[in-house]
Amino acid sequence: MMKKLNHQGKGYKVKLNIAVVGCGYWGPNLIRNFSQLSNCNVFACCDLADEKLGRIKSLYPSTMVTKNFDEILKNPDVDAIAIATPVYTHRDLAKKVLAHGKHVMVEKPLASSVDQCVELIELAEKNNKALMVGHTFEYTSAVNKAKEIIQSGELGDIYYIRSVRANLGLFQPDINVIWDLAPHDLSIILYLLDEFPIGVNGQGKAHFNPEIEDVANITLSFPNGTIAFVHNSWLDPDKIRKITIVGSKKMLVYDDISQNEKIKIYDKGVEAPPYYNSFAEFHFSYRYGDIYVPRLNQYEPLQKECEHFVDCCLNDKQPKSDGYSGLRVVSILESANKSIRNGGGKQPISFEKSVAPKTRVSKPLQYDVAVGMN
Ligand SMILES: NC(=O)c1ccc[n+]([C@@H]2O[C@H](COP(=O)([O-])OP(=O)(O)OC[C@H]3O[C@@H](n4cnc5c(N)ncnc54)[C@H](O)[C@@H]3O)[C@@H](O)[C@H]2O)c1
Incomplete structure (x- = not known):
């Protein structure tokens, strides 16, 4: 992460080093959008398939590519990781990212269950890291x-x-x-x-x-x-x-x-x-x-979404589509699935309203379409 000194002599971050995990259909869209941001550097990409990594390397020769997720987890130069892998992998990968003290953006849906979402939210809050879900339409x-x-x-x-x-x-x-x-x-x-x-x-x-x-x-x-x-x-x-x-x-x-x-x-x-x-x-x-x-x-x-994630990481802001947003969606999916399996009867939603966001934000998030989206 590149740092500059502010007027008080303290370091503040100007450029985020990001890694993208999962280079199938959606991952390359994230890589393209992150690489177009002036305050972001796509430092590394990870996938299990050689041909996916070969394609990324040919498009972005200076980006490190690896099949070894641990390699990017342990690299102190990587500040944040975006996850675009199949849904069943989201929780384990995101948990490792947060446990290694890095910010994480996870593609939708955030995880496979309410419990998994709560686990990720708690870990992000404990480590004071951004947890964002890719609710692109927002x-x-x-x-x-x-x-x-x-x-x-x-x-x-x-x-x-x-x-x-x-x-x-x-x-x-x-x-x-x-x-x-x-x-x-x-x-x-x-x-x-x-x-x-x-x-x-x-x-x-x-x-x-x-x-x-x-x-x-x-x-x-x-x-x-x-x-x-x-x-x-x-x-x-x-x-x-x-x-x-x-x-x-x-x-x-x-x-x-x-x-x-x-x-x-x-x-x-x-x-x-x-x-x-x-x-x-x-x-x-x-x-x-x-x-x-x-x-x-x-x-x-997606450009706005990536821009917003980088801003949240660099400036300690709560993402607009944060872990709670991911949790709300997953809680509805979980209850809807139960209803489908139980003949269509009405299900309460297994999401405690009392789980209000404990914010890691120092400033309120300003996100106005008229200002931010021209
Ligand atoms: N926001 C959107 O509009 C949008 C659109 C499409 C997909 N998505 C989401 O993106 C995610 C990925 O979807 P996709 O369509 O790109 O899937 P995909 O199957 O095309 O790609 C997934 C990639 O992840 C790799 N992978 C799997 N496990 C891995 C691991 N443990 N470590 C590293 N790489 C691993 C696979 O080799 C594959 O290349 C899903 O969560 C999906 O819901 C979001």
């Missing part, structure tokens, strides 16, 4: 715009949210479709609503691999009456990434596949008559108003 311009619109009250009370994430494949060998795809939907919904659900129902079906559901629905019930439906599938003819938010005043559709019109606001709604004396007088009135498309800032969300 860093998108579209999701931040939708949050801004909800918070402004423009949509009114939120009646329901429907989130669909479906395509043909990619089947995962170790996790079912909700552990693969729903972390995105759930992190977006929790981020948008700033609420935690009181219960969850799940239904799913495994058509190919026993116990690995390839299509599933999750229903979340929120304390204020809002309901959210998540549909995930690896068995759909179309690639769909669409979230519909229906409010008492307006409706918002976020279509992540659309290039230029990711968010549309519909001035549509239904009103029941305030009173009526006979069935003949009972008429709902339907409003079909304008549709508008807000302007969104253009940037790569």
Whole structure:
């Protein structure tokens, strides 16, 4: 880690040395984005497969590549490690990183169970290190715009949210479709609503691999009456990434596949008559108003996510998508899985609300789409 002296003669860090573990599909995206940051150096990359490392070495000749995770763990020049390996490895790898006094960013979902997430959070707090989860959509311009619109009250009370994430494949060998795809939907919904659900129902079906559901629905019930439906599938003819938010005043559709019109606001709604004396007088009135498309800032969300992680490591800030954020998502996944296996009945969520973040932050996190995301 490069250090400079401040006016009090104390050292402060200006450049973070990071290592990326897992160079399969997603890892190279992390490597590319970290290497584009002026305050970050991709010091090392690790994978178990020679061909993955060979590809990275040809793209980044000055980066050290290794199959030996311990080698980067024990290297005092490595300040932080980003983990993009299969989900079942997340806990063990992240635990070692934190135990070696380094910051860690873990791809979604944070770990395979609530207990594992709590273990990582406690270790990060004990060692005063950043623990961040790769909830990439929280860093998108579209999701931040939708949050801004909800918070402004423009949509009114939120009646329901429907989130669909479906395509043909990619089947995962170790996790079912909700552990693969729903972390995105759930992190977006929790981020948008700033609420935690009181219960969850799940239904799913495994058509190919026993116990690995390839299509599933999750229903979340929120304390204020809002309901959210998540549909995930690896068995759909179309690639769909669409979230519909229906409010008492307006409706918002976020279509992540659309290039230029990711968010549309519909001035549509239904009103029941305030009173009526006979069935003949009972008429709902339907409003079909304008549709508008807000302007969104253009940037790569992963770049913002990587930039934010480096900032948190260098400046002792709590990540926006911190360990607690990872825990909240995993707690819903765990309960949804139980519901799927138990015939779809409502499950409480095994996450103690009382587990409030004990922050390692000295300054509050400033993360404003208008400032940070141009
Ligand atoms: N944020 C996003 O939008 C996003 C998108 C895709 C994947 N992901 C996440 O990224 C992670 C990886 O997914 P992927 O699709 O890249 O998987 P992948 O199978 O393509 O790649 C995983 C890589 O990890 C390597 N690996 C496995 N165990 C290892 C170990 N112990 N040490 C070092 N390397 C090891 C494998 O050799 C492989 O190259 C998952 O958690 C996934 O959910 C996130």
